[in-house]
Amino acid sequence: MLRVENIKHSFKTGNEWTTVLHNINFTVNKGEMVALLGSSGSGKSTMLNLMAGLMKPTEGHIYIADHDIVQMGENKLAEFRRKHIGFIFQAYELITSLTVRENVELPLVFQSISPSVRKQKALALLEQVGIPDKADLFPSQLSGGQQQRVSIARSLITEPSVIFADEPTGNLDTKTEEEIIAILLKLNQSLKTTFIVVTHELEVAEQMQRTFSLRDGYLINNQQPPADAESAEGGAG
Amino acid sequence: MKIRDISRMAWDQVKRRKVVTGLCMTGISIGCAAIIVALSIGQSAQTYVTDQVNQNFKMDEITVTPGGGIPSRGGGGGGSGESNENLDPGKLTAQKLEIIKSLNHVVAAAPFEDAGYMQMLTVDNKIADVQVKATDLRMLTEFGFKFKQGGVTDLPGMVVLNYGATLGLIDNETRQKLYEQLGADPFNSALMDQYNSMSTLPSEMYRQQVQLQATDYSTSEGNIRLSSALQVGGILSTAEGTDDLRASYEKIMYVSLETAAQLTQQLSFGTNNGMTPNVEENSYKTVTVKVDSTDNIKSVEAIIQKLNLNAMDNLYQQEMLKEQFDMIKMAALGIGVFILIIASISIIVAMTMSTHQRRRQIGIMKVLGANMGQIRNMFITEAALLGLLGGLLGVLFSYLIIMGLNKLVGTAGDSLNFVIPLTTIPVGLAFAIMTGVLSGIYPAISASRTDALTAIKRD
Known part of the structure; x- marks a missing residue:
């Protein structure tokens, strides 16, 4: 499903090059829910941005559904993201001028899907994330947990191959955090969607099927996928 | 999207x-x-x-004048005497007028001879300077003129006045006095107001008798001749939107060609000083042609020019x-x-x-x-x-x-x-x-x- 091959990423500060990711290799199978664990500065956010196609690695390849996203141009990547990638942000990132339902529908708007189909799908997903009654409210009228549920529903509406969740519980209290993780686990089970959750919290990572740990740009723990899954390669930096 | x-x-x-x-x-x-x-x-x-x-220059009309070449007796120069059309192909004759009338798109064609400016005298000694135009009075309505009073007439001695000619008729003494006062004090607004109000003073002229008076300015004595009595058979309406003051600036008396010939005899001093009528029968200085549409003006003009005549329209005004x-x-x-x-x-x-x-x-x-x-x-x-x-x-x-x-x-x-x-x-x-x-x-x-x-x- 997702294959990361020999990823190295550096950036220039002044006259010096700093490498933030060193020869990262891992594979995530279809329907898996994995954690990318690391403390601040470990390179986990950079890794997420590379996997989402928001930036290009200095070296290496990233395959999602057998497409090398590193080779894609901006518009091709946009189209690819639209069809194959879902995003859950730490700060929810909802459009404040749109209602909850309209926010959930937004990715489908970019795919020119008809309003009736969009509405039907959005309402079904809001039901799944437990806020069917909030469809016509605006984000500012919701709590943090509820906003994150909207963000989850939005990430699922295009039925993507993989969903990247960037610190999805980072802005939430413990109780809400548990609720959100429970929702993600439930959706992973029911929809068989692949989830990659970036977190710095061990408690969150422990609830995932596998964890990749990053430290100072090196992959220090690459748990092998379950035996019945696709073959996987590991690689530590 | x-x-x-x-x-x-x-x-x-x-x-x-x-x-x-x-x-x-x-x-x-x-x-x-x-x-x-x-x-x-x-x-x-x-x-x-x-x-x-458009009020001043009718766009659907063509002014036809004699053509160039050998000087025409009937055209431009006027005068009396024999004329030979073979020697003078540009002459605007009655025969050519008939041809013009029969042309396609021509609604009306008639001579409008300018017989000069003269003084018009009423029976009660009121006076006004009028421009005398000789034409076929029966054709006036064809040219879009509307009668306020009276109507078309071709009886000898009958004249038609435009509305302006019925305004501002005052006796000679009052007029002279006012002119002298204005001459002495030209910026006196009260006098100017008085002059304007007198200029627009209407007179009942329909069926009234008038005479034309010509003065020979070529002599120091300033000989004066009076025409026989003329009767006003019709008063024309003014153009829409024209006020009395503006109408009073244009005083026109339309006379028939026969009447114009009589006036020529009665008022001519033998020298053509432009102030006495000088109209020749069967030969014209100016003919006005009304065309059904401005779109056809140029084509009618082209045919008229083939008759060795000059044709001039007012379309250039619009183009300008x-x-x-x-x-x-x-x-x-x-x-x-x-x-x-x-x-x-x-x-x-x-x-x-x-x-x-x-x-x-x-x-x-x-x-x-x-x-x-x-x-x-x-x-x-x-x-x-x-x-x-x-x-x-x-x-x-x-x-x-x-x-x-x-x-x-x-x-x-x-x-x-x-x-x-x-x-x-x-x-x-x-x-x-x-x-x-x-x-x-x-x-x-x-x-x-x-x-x-x-x-x-x-x-």
Whole structure:
């Protein structure tokens, strides 16, 4: 499903090059829910941005559904993201001028899907994330947990191959955090969607099927996928 | 992305960002109003002046005069005596007049010989200077003249007066006195008012007897001759919209060609000093031809010229005016466009600011799958919408401005009335939308190039 091959990423500060990711290799199978664990500065956010196609690695390849996203141009990547990638942000990132339902529908708007189909799908997903009654409210009228549920529903509406969740519980209290993780686990089970959750919290990572740990740009723990899954390669930096 | 979705999102932004919307709309509305008002003023002034010109120069008429070549006795020079058409092919004869009358598209053709200016005397010794024109009186209605009183007559000694000739008839003594007073004190407004009111004083002239008086200025004695009595058989109406004062400036007496010949005999001093009638029978100095449409003027003229005659129309007046007004319109349009360019700067600034404020939102949309074209289209649609709203406000402004102008002109007592031709509204709106779209291009491109990652990063 997702294959990361020999990823190295550096950036220039002044006259010096700093490498933030060193020869990262891992594979995530279809329907898996994995954690990318690391403390601040470990390179986990950079890794997420590379996997989402928001930036290009200095070296290496990233395959999602057998497409090398590193080779894609901006518009091709946009189209690819639209069809194959879902995003859950730490700060929810909802459009404040749109209602909850309209926010959930937004990715489908970019795919020119008809309003009736969009509405039907959005309402079904809001039901799944437990806020069917909030469809016509605006984000500012919701709590943090509820906003994150909207963000989850939005990430699922295009039925993507993989969903990247960037610190999805980072802005939430413990109780809400548990609720959100429970929702993600439930959706992973029911929809068989692949989830990659970036977190710095061990408690969150422990609830995932596998964890990749990053430290100072090196992959220090690459748990092998379950035996019945696709073959996987590991690689530590 | 569907147009409906793009439009709805653009509309949401326009509603949401009231200050930006207000600023942009104000700029565009001023430019749009400037274009509409300028075009409307140009158009209204053109209509007004064209009407005025049409009143003085009939566009559907051709003035025919004898052709060039060997000097014509009957044409231009006048005089009496034998004439040989073989030697004088340019002569405007009765036979040629008949040919002209039979031409296609010719509604009427008749001689309108200018017999000069003379004094008209009434039985109660009132006097007025009139221009005497010899024509076929039966043809007057064919040329569009309408009778206020009386009607067509061809009895000998019958004359037709235009309405102006019935105004300002005063006795010679009063007239001389007033002239002397005005000569001594030309800037006396009271005297001027008195003169104007006397100039428009109406007299009942229908069925009255009048005489024409010619003075021989070539001699120091200033010999005077009086014609036989003439009877006023009809009074013509004035052109629509002409007031009495203006009508009083043009006093015309129409006489038949036979009457004109009699007057020539009665009033001629033997020398042609231009102040006595000099009309020859069966040969004319000027014939006026009325054509069914201005479109056919040139073709009729071409045929007339083949008769060795000169043909002149008044269309050049219209063409000249059209050229002048086209220039005025272009200048007005230029001013409007200049204002719109200034307005577009405000849109570029406001929308660029808006782009920066919405960088995060653009970033999120890009992460959610919006491509560069979709982001660009969203911003351009928003700019076009601002242009449209500004344009609509501009249309409203232009109506208010035109209303104000009409009140101002109305107070000044002028009959000029400004109207907004419906065709100028789409022109104004098109310019407004175009300004919006053009001004939105840079912010839209800038927005579409926003780096998604940089935009969504939180410090």
